[in-house]
Amino acid sequence: MPAAHHITLTAEEDRTLYELSLADGVARRIKRRAITLRLNARGWTTPQIAQHLHQCEHTVRQTLHRWRDGGLGGLWEAPGRGGKPKWQTADIDAVETWLQEPRSYTSVQLCRQLATERAVVLSGKQLGWILQKRATSGSA
Template structure:
């Protein structure tokens, strides 16, 4: 059994953590708030870990984070994954170029244009997905009418 770790809450803090149970926040946050409240009500780390099906190490991390950061310690920092190589201004540049120039481009040509004029290296597939997700380029869904139906 590890060393006793105990947090103490004011009534206001306890009420705030209890309100998180019904708030529109991710389930992780609700679980962490419950762990803190259980500890403040006298539960041991091992008993809390068994109750919420976590390891005692995870429970201790949550309690230490609460002691160090308070309510902000319940939320996680932004992800560590890869950051976008492009900015909104780069895509707006391409949109403007497509509107002004009379010619048509394919994704390979657009990627090359972006690389040469903005020094942003995106693969043609990735660029196509970004533009498609924005939905601002290309033909939008058209309604089927008698004029554009194939006989």
């Protein structure tokens, strides 16, 4: 049987975790981690927390280790996770320049030109998403 994991929170830490669990714009997994910590500090066991939050016990233990090793900052994912963009802002600027020319392009033609001139390989759908995101964010 694994050793019991129990943390102790100060009043300030508890308040911070409470506010974090209710905050808008915070990822759901971060909110769950905050709730996990508060429940554990109130004496809930790992299996009780896992059952209550519909998580694996391993996930609960991992959250407790994150807190122990990294404090509040440990609740977020480490940088460097996930896929990296295969394009730079200058590449999309070049595509936008091509789109201002008097001729029209299909997404396949734009992707082919991007691959030929800038050695960046994107699908037409991916290029469309990037251009749409830039247009809605006001970058274009």
